[in-house]
Amino acid sequence: MNLLKHSTLGIMAVAAATVGLNATADAQYFKGKRVNIIINYGAGGNTDIQGRMVMRHMKKYIKGNPRLVFRHVSGAGGVVGANFLGEAGKTNGTMMGVFTIPIMAQVMKTPELRVDLSAFHYVGAVGQQTIGHIRKDAIPGKTINNWKDMIANETHPIRTGGHGPTSSKDLRTRLLFQAMKIPLKHVTGYKSGGQIRAAILKDELDMTADSLAGYYGRVHAQLIKPGISVPIWHIGTPGPNNTILHSPSVPKDIPSFQEVYEAKFGKGARPDRLIWNAIRTIGASREMLRILVFRKGTDPQAVSEMRAAWDKTMVDKEFLADYKKVNGSAFGGLTGAEAQKYIKSIVDVPKDLEKFLLDYANAARG
Numbered sequence: 001m002n003l004l005k006h007s008t009l010g011i012m013a014v015a016a017a018t019v020g021l022n023a024t025a026d027a028q029y030f031k032g033k034r035v036n037i038i039i040n041y042g043a044g045g046n047t048d049i050q051g052r053m054v055m056r057h058m059k060k061y062i063k064g065n066p067r068l069v070f071r072h073v074s075g076a077g078g079v080v081g082a083n084f085l086g087e088a089g090k091t092n093g094t095m096m097g098v099f100t101i102p103i104m105a106q107v108m109k110t111p112e113l114r115v116d117l118s119a120f121h122y123v124g125a126v127g128q129q130t131i132g133h134i135r136k137d138a139i140p141g142k143t144i145n146n147w148k149d150m151i152a153n154e155t156h157p158i159r160t161g162g163h164g165p166t167s168s169k170d171l172r173t174r175l176l177f178q179a180m181k182i183p184l185k186h187v188t189g190y191k192s193g194g195q196i197r198a199a200i201l202k203d204e205l206d207m208t209a210d211s212l213a214g215y216y217g218r219v220h221a222q223l224i225k226p227g228i229s230v231p232i233w234h235i236g237t238p239g240p241n242n243t244i245l246h247s248p249s250v251p252k253d254i255p256s257f258q259e260v261y262e263a264k265f266g267k268g269a270r271p272d273r274l275i276w277n278a279i280r281t282i283g284a285s286r287e288m289l290r291i292l293v294f295r296k297g298t299d300p301q302a303v304s305e306m307r308a309a310w311d312k313t314m315v316d317k318e319f320l321a322d323y324k325k326v327n328g329s330a331f332g333g334l335t336g337a338e339a340q341k342y343i344k345s346i347v348d349v350p351k352d353l354e355k356f357l358l359d360y361a362n363a364a365r366g
Helices: 003-027 046-061 076-088 103-107 168-180 193-201 212-224 257-265 273-288 300-313 317-327 336-346 351-362
Strands: 034-039 067-072 095-100 121-126 130-135 158-161 184-187 207-211 229-234 237-239 243-245 290-294 333-335
Touching (some): 034 046, 034 076, 046 095, 046 212, 046 290, 046 300, 046 317, 076 095, 076 168, 121 300, 130 212, 158 168, 168 184, 168 257, 193 207, 243 257, 273 336, 273 351, 290 336, 300 336, 333 336
Parallel strands (some): 034 067, 034 095, 158 184, 158 207
Antiparallel strands (some): 130 207, 130 229
């Protein structure tokens, strides 16, 4: 008997069996598990709407068919939820964040954000523009039918709403109004877009901005169609030569901020350099407005399985059709690997812009 030959064959057989067992185990990583999906804004808000829609379609591609349980950890413009996942989140794959990215808190290096957003393991991202809309009766004695009826106002404060001094929504609103020389009275602390919309319906606020998911999923039916409000602008996409271009995902009759600014101040006109660069920075973050992430140190197999599920979801015909129906535009997003790379390109800004934004946010705390 050739013992060496038989020993070798035996080892190969055991190895083959082991590989087979591991493949089965890997394919069933999430089998029998409950995955907590952390939403970093309140129930009924834009993040909640889109997060649930995305996960409803993605679930069919997650091997093992885990049970998905949604939890809302909101506050401070999404920062509370990000801190919760980064500090207390489990690393065994049973806790994943579906966030509106609190990118400006990291850009400004605010003490409220205690985790590094670029250190999360990215499963994927969804890019979305935000559309600003205003009550038609926001200016006494005048009916606002479109953006042209608003931009000449330099006397009556417009009541706007946001989530927190460091949130993109608050910073964007204040920056755009300052650039346009339109007075505002800004109220912050709302935990979801739904709460802000309720305040507009009660005539407690005049204006806010919502992502495409919120705008087409809620705003259009609640405010635009009944004739209470009208859309006025979207921030746009940073382009070459210090420009902000009209986003292809937004209808042509809803102008980019640059289009509105130049209509008032002249072709090629720009506001203060730091204000303009701050607006462009926020615009760049719209390419990954929603993120799907795990805590740093999460089991690589969990990350890999979820990334594979997201990749399949991104080309799923039912998902793409549902996305267009809910968001009013074609889907645009990033794979996990693309998002992991993109986040690093937008979190670091020049020191003077970082200081400007932090001072700007702090000025709203009083």
